[in-house]
Amino acid sequence: MTRLxxxxxxxxxxxxxxxxxxxxxxxxxxxxxxxxxxxVYWEPVNLDPHAITDWASMxxxxxxxxxxxxxxxxxxxxxxxxxxxxxxxxxxxxxxxADGVTYTFRLRHGVKFHSGDEMTADAVRYSINRMLALxxxxxxxxxxxxxxxxxxxxxxxxxxxxxxxxxxxxxxxMAGTNTGAIVNPKTVDAHGGITPGKGNDWMSRNVDGTxxxxxxxxxxxxxxxxxxxxxxxxxxxxxxxIAFRIIRDFNTQLLLLLRGELDIVYRLPPEMTAxxxxxxxxxxxxxxxxxxxxxxxxxxxxPFDNKKVRQAFLYALDPYAINRAVAFxxxxxxxxxxxxxxxxxxxxxxxxxxxxxxxxxxxAEAGYANGFHTEIYYNAxxxxxxxxxxxxxxxxxxxxxxxxxxxxxxPTFVSNYEEGKIPLFVLSGLGLPIVxxxxxxxxxxxNHGARGNYAYYTNKEVDALIDQLLTAREADKRRSIIGxxxxxxxxxxxxxxxxxxxLFYAQRKWVKGWVLYPSGNWYFYPVQKSx
Amino acid sequence: MNSAxxxxxxxxxxxxxxxxxxxxxxTFLLLHLVPGDPARLILGEAAQDPQVVAAVRHEWGLDxxxxxxxxxxVAHLVRGDLGLSIRSRRPVSGDLARYxxxxxxxxxxxxxxxxxxxxxxxxxxxxxERTLTDHTSRVASLLFLxxxxxxxxxxxxxxxxxxxxxxxxxxxxxxxMDVPPPAFTGLYLVDSAVAGQWGLFLRSLWHLLSPAFVxxxxxxxxxxxxxxxxxxxxxxxxxxxxxxxxxxxxxAVFYGHALRNALIPTVTVxxxxxxxxxxxxxxxxxVFAWPGVGLYFVESIQWLDYAPVLGATALxxxxxxxxxxxxxxxxxxLDPRIRYT
Numbered sequence: 001m002t003r004l005x006x007x008x009x010x011x012x013x014x015x016x017x018x019x020x021x022x023x024x025x026x027x028x029x030x031x032x033x034x035x036x037x038x039x040v041y042w043e044p045v046n047l048d049p050h051a052i053t054d055w056a057s058m059x060x061x062x063x064x065x066x067x068x069x070x071x072x073x074x075x076x077x078x079x080x081x082x083x084x085x086x087x088x089x090x091x092x093x094x095x096x097x098a099d100g101v102t103y104t105f106r107l108r109h110g111v112k113f114h115s116g117d118e119m120t121a122d123a124v125r126y127s128i129n130r131m132l133a134l135x136x137x138x139x140x141x142x143x144x145x146x147x148x149x150x151x152x153x154x155x156x157x158x159x160x161x162x163x164x165x166x167x168x169x170x171x172x173x174m175a176g177t178n179t180g181a182i183v184n185p186k187t188v189d190a191h192g193g194i195t196p197g198k199g200n201d202w203m204s205r206n207v208d209g210t211x212x213x214x215x216x217x218x219x220x221x222x223x224x225x226x227x228x229x230x231x232x233x234x235x236x237x238x239x240x241x242i243a244f245r246i247i248r249d250f251n252t253q254l255l256l257l258l259r260g261e262l263d264i265v266y267r268l269p270p271e272m273t274a275x276x277x278x279x280x281x282x283x284x285x286x287x288x289x290x291x292x293x294x295x296x297x298x299x300x301x302x303p304f305d306n307k308k309v310r311q312a313f314l315y316a317l318d319p320y321a322i323n324r325a326v327a328f329x330x331x332x333x334x335x336x337x338x339x340x341x342x343x344x345x346x347x348x349x350x351x352x353x354x355x356x357x358x359x360x361x362x363x364a365e366a367g368y369a370n371g372f373h374t375e376i377y378y379n380a381x382x383x384x385x386x387x388x389x390x391x392x393x394x395x396x397x398x399x400x401x402x403x404x405x406x407x408x409x410x411p412t413f414v415s416n417y418e419e420g421k422i423p424l425f426v427l428s429g430l431g432l433p434i435v436x437x438x439x440x441x442x443x444x445x446x447n448h449g450a451r452g453n454y455a456y457y458t459n460k461e462v463d464a465l466i467d468q469l470l471t472a473r474e475a476d477k478r479r480s481i482i483g484x485x486x487x488x489x490x491x492x493x494x495x496x497x498x499x500x501x502x503l504f505y506a507q508r509k510w511v512k513g514w515v516l517y518p519s520g521n522w523y524f525y526p527v528q529k530s531x
Numbered sequence: 532m533n534s535a536x537x538x539x540x541x542x543x544x545x546x547x548x549x550x551x552x553x554x555x556x557x558t559f560l561l562l563h564l565v566p567g568d569p570a571r572l573i574l575g576e577a578a579q580d581p582q583v584v585a586a587v588r589h590e591w592g593l594d595x596x597x598x599x600x601x602x603x604x605v606a607h608l609v610r611g612d613l614g615l616s617i618r619s620r621r622p623v624s625g626d627l628a629r630y631x632x633x634x635x636x637x638x639x640x641x642x643x644x645x646x647x648x649x650x651x652x653x654x655x656x657x658x659x660e661r662t663l664t665d666h667t668s669r670v671a672s673l674l675f676l677x678x679x680x681x682x683x684x685x686x687x688x689x690x691x692x693x694x695x696x697x698x699x700x701x702x703x704x705x706x707x708m709d710v711p712p713p714a715f716t717g718l719y720l721v722d723s724a725v726a727g728q729w730g731l732f733l734r735s736l737w738h739l740l741s742p743a744f745v746x747x748x749x750x751x752x753x754x755x756x757x758x759x760x761x762x763x764x765x766x767x768x769x770x771x772x773x774x775x776x777x778x779x780x781x782x783a784v785f786y787g788h789a790l791r792n793a794l795i796p797t798v799t800v801x802x803x804x805x806x807x808x809x810x811x812x813x814x815x816x817x818v819f820a821w822p823g824v825g826l827y828f829v830e831s832i833q834w835l836d837y838a839p840v841l842g843a844t845a846l847x848x849x850x851x852x853x854x855x856x857x858x859x860x861x862x863x864x865l866d867p868r869i870r871y872t
Contacts (some may be wrong), residue, residue: 037707045619053574135583136574197586205618218619219711220629221822247820251685252701253565261700261707327795394844411567411835418571447535447627 004080020441022294030510030529031260034240038264039253043224043246044207047215048203049181050131050139055430058177059522062169063226063242064114065209066090067180068105068124069171070385071433071517072452081287081519084341084433086175090119090182090210100166100473111233113184115208121153126185141437142173166471172434177521178508184208186233210331212237222246238528257282257506263529264507264514269383270328286330287516291501292338293331293384293428296377297391299494300456301423303372305347310493314352316399317392321499326387327502337443337489341500341518342435344482349490359399373398377416380407385426388498392426418450427454428501435482439466442467443489456492535870539634540579552605554848556592562837568592569617569835572809591617613845614838617806618829623842626827630811630865631706632717634823638808640739644747645804649754654790656755668755672808675752681814684745688818689838691741699738703820707845709734740761742819748847750804757800761793795865802858809850 044057049065052058070089073080088094091105111119128151130141145163152160174180183203188194191202192376207215212232216225226242245262247253252274256262260280267515276282297304297313304310319333332340333345363371378385378394386407393403403424408416414420431438441452444466448456462485503516513526570587589596592603594809606797607614651717656668691698700706704719712722712731719735763770774784811825824843829838 020680032708035708135586139583198590199620201620219822220634221827222628222820243707245707245820246822247702248817248826249685249820252688252818252820255688256700256702259693259696259700261702345667409565409567409835412573415567415573450584450852 002223008523013157017021030531031477033509033529034238036242036511036524036527036529037261037263038242038244039247039249039256039265040244041246041250041253043220043244043418046199046204047207049178049183049209050127050378051136051199052178055520060215060226060523061177061181061209062211063213063524064207064211065177065183066179066181066211067175067177068107069094069175069180070412071175071519073522080513080515082515082521083517084172084343084518088169089175092208094171094297095286101163103161103163103170104154105159105161107159108233109157110301111210112231113187113208113210114214114229115185115187117186119182119184119210119392120156120255121159122156123182124159125153126152126188127180127182130183130188130194133194134199135197136199139179141169142179145170152208153466160387166473166474168470169346169434169436174430176432176519182210190306194253202489206226213242216241232525234525238523239524244388246530254506255506260508262508263511266503267504268506270326270330270502270504273330276506282506283509284330285505285507285514285516286501288332288339288341288518289501289503289520290341290431290433290518291429292334292337292339292497293327293388293496293499293501294334294426295388295496296417296425296427296455296497297493297495298420298423298456299458300420301364301376304423306366307492308362308366309368311352311491312359312366312399313396313401313492314496315355315359315362315499316396316401317496318354318395319496320387321395323498323499325391326343326384327499331499332502333499336486337495337497338435338438338486339500339518341433342438344435344479344486346483346486349483349487351490352493363400368400371402373404374423375404375406377406377408377413377422378425378426379410379413384428388426392496413485417454420449420454420456425454430520431500433517436466439469439485443485443494455494457489457492459488462488462492464490540860542858543852543859547852548609550852551845551848552608555604555845557607558841558844559604559837562832562835562840563597565835567835569837572834574690575619584812602839608845613842614840618831618834618836623838626839627824627842628717628845629826630822630824633720633812633821634809634825636704636718636720637739637821637823638805639745639806640736641746641750642801642805644743645750645754645801648747649751650758650797652751653755653758653794654762657759657766657793658785660763660766665759667734669759672752672755675748676756678748678753679814680749680812683748684742684815684818687745698741699734701741701798701819703822704738705731705735737746742815742821745819746808747816748749750801753800753804754797756791757797761796762789764791765793766825791865795862798858798861798865802854806851806854810847 019217042056044060045054045056045271046052047061049061052061068091069086072083072085072087074083090108090111092108093106095104105124107121107124113119124319128146132143132146132148145167146161147164150162154160175326187208188200188203192200212229213226214229216227222367223246224244228237228240230236247256250269252271253262253265254268256276257265273284276327277283297310299305323329323331323333335350338345376389378389389405393405394402417425417427419501422529441447443453443457443462445453445458445463447453465481465485469478472481505521510529510531512528512530515523516525547835570584570593574584574587576686592600596722604614615622616626652668659665687698688701692701705711709731711859712719712726712728715722720732721737723732771784772787774788811823811828813825815821816823816826827839828843831843
């Protein structure tokens with residue numbers, strides 16, 4: 001027993017040696033070829049598509065439920081990438097009336113739910129109305145132009161939806177699993193039916209969709225799985241099962257990936273990829289998501305209620321350096337107020353670059369010639385936000401802005417920024433690939449606070465342009481409105497945008513067909529493992 | 532076991548529900564002192580609509596006065612109903628039934644390792660004061676005590692699993708492709724043995740050893756140091772000299788007189804260590820992907836998910852109270868002079 005310390009010494013010596021030698025675990029063949037092993041640090045919370053509000057649940061349901069339309073893909077430099085455009089999916093064809101109000105969906109024949117019932121026009125109407133009746137998460141966007149009487153069954157395979165006003169959002173929303181999922185009326189009714197305003201316990205733990213995968217065993221805290229649906233209408237998936245392993249430690253995830261015991265790892269901290277450079281078996285799969293990693297300023301709180309102070313803040317920050325320090329340079333540095341995958345994005349109306357002289361003179365004009373003291377907040381445990389705050393602190397110091405860093409627990413953080421109680425905070429998100437939705441929730445003054453405009457930003461001109469965009473259908477007009485909005489917002493500098501939210505996956509080279517969508521959807525149907 | 536002793540035990544057992552209610556009350560208050568609204572946290576983006584938030588708050592009774600909310604919780608608690616998680620809509624009792632066996636199994640193996648390593652090392656060190664054995668074990672125990680367990684866990688995984696490939700895959704209770712035994716107690720060792728799946732039994736034991744060892748190290752350090760100190764002190768007592776003088780064999784003196792007395796303070800420490808194992812260890816659970824109570828507890832706090840936090844707290848408190856009772860009982864067995872009134 002007393003030899004333990006010696007043993008420890010040996011262990012440590014081996015660590016040092018191993019670091020030098022490097023692990024040679026190259027595996028010439030695909031391990032577990034029909035099972036995709038996915039390392040995650042979270043788990044889904046709810047399997048009811050019309051009640052979910054979290055990404056993890058959405059990613060599972062993307063594969064078990066289907067929608068009338070779905071985001072399409074395109075080829076970019078020999079790589080398949082997802083787009084923000086929709087194409088028919090459970091619908092075979094869509095007719096839109098000239099006034100943009102009536103949508104007629106012609107459904108595919110012979111599509112079956114996992115339980116064996118056929119998906120028909122009744123199921124579509126039932127699903128849309130169920131979402132409206134539950135009035136949980138996803139319904140808020142769609143209830144602006146759909147009512148419970150909007151959807152009409154024309155015949156067994158035809159559905160007509162009459163919007164209360166034309167909306168370019170409608171088809172996009174029907175592509176979202178939480179807004180557009182088609183559920184089986186028989187199954188829902190057999191398990192309690194629809195109770196307005198309330199979730200359904202059975203639906204939150206079970207699945208009966210039309211998707212290529214069914215829900216397998218769920219061992220809370222440990223693992224969960226998607227199992228192939230052999231009767232899928234496009235043919236059985238190539239993978240027999242997608243096994244998700246909950247591993248909260250990224251070091252452990254990385255080691256498993258390197259040894260080929262995991263095939264994909266979600267959101268490995270980018271700096272860890274240093275260990276993957278030169279590894280022939282592992283590749284990085286990255287894409288821009290719909291969201292900005294940013295330092296929010298409270299536009300109602302002094303001194304950030306002063307536009308010059310906010311502009312000085314942006315001239316003092318070096319987002320490229322933060323990208324390198326925090327995202328290892330994998331992210332796309334911000335050049336506008338909105339994420340680059342969105343329709344109408346332009347990098348041509350971006351006035352900022354690092355300019356300390358300009359920052360100081362703006363501060364002086366605002367009455368802060370000697371700088372000022374403020375606080376920046378993030379939720380404890382989030383290392384991306386922590387590192388961002390630290391980098392920003394050093395940069396802002398040079399312009400005379402003295403920032404104190406505060407980390408607080410998540411619930412406190414959320415209520416503080418929603419209620420506008422903190423001057424600066426680091427926050428990033430992922431949203432729908434719909435430019436109207438992004439602009440309304442982030443910048444419209446009717447959405448101050450919890451509704452998404454956490455900066456409490458107000459510009460009536462911006463509000464008016466966003467309102468105009470909601471009914472604009474002509475491409476040129478839309479582009480010019482979206483460009484004008486960006487110019488105004490960039491100039492107002494309500495927030496300090498650092499980089500585009502990053503979709504970031506490390507995967508074994510043998511994983512083929514894994515496509516990243518700007519909307520953040522996960523579709524496993526085309527995925528397979530081969531060398 | 533006299534009647535005073537049984538009265539003592541009954542009294543302590545009767546106190547248990549009172550302690551549990553007290554603990555849940557304090558936890559409930561603390562949870563509500565944290566600024567934040569579980570309904571909004573759970574709705575996330577969807578919390579943009581105040582009507583939706585209000586509906587969720589109403590559904591879960593969060594719009595009622597605090598004292599009513601607490602009384603309702605207690606009313607359910609006394610009927611054995613721990614409530615539902617707001618986040619997952621799953622019953623807390625079901626969740627705990629899943630996480631607890633993982634924690635208990637890990638705790639039990641880790642405790643066994645503490646006893647197996649700590650007691651012999653402590654006794655040896657105390658009996659051979661100031662020899663090389665003593666110095667080595669003292670330095671080692673100091674090292675065990677002061678080394679962060681998750682760091683040791685990381686090293687163990689890096690070297691044992693990744694570089695040498697001798698330790699099991701750090702994917703929690705079983706390997707990536709293993710299928711757990713049919714659920715019976717939730718303890719994989721027991722369930723696999725019951726099902727006669729001996730290969731699975733061994734793999735499950737194999738997966739237990741690394742985290743259990745990591746978890747045990749700090750306790751081993753503590754036990755060694757305590758036991759050594761007591762042994763050194765007791766071996767100098769007059770009654771030891773008397774026992775030796777009256778010609779008792781050294782073995783009898785050592786085990787019957789010295790060790791038995793030296794164990795009393797150590798038992799207190801062991802009791803606390805044992806009980807604390809039931810609270811789980813977030814860092815070790817994180818590193819080894821162990822689905823234990825600790826992570827469940829911490830995650831529930833992050834979402835202000837009241838029922839799981841209260842349920843887990845009550846459970847951990849119950850474990851502490853029970854183990855303390857067992858410790859008190861064992862005093863009487865170790866030292867006949869200790870009486871309970």
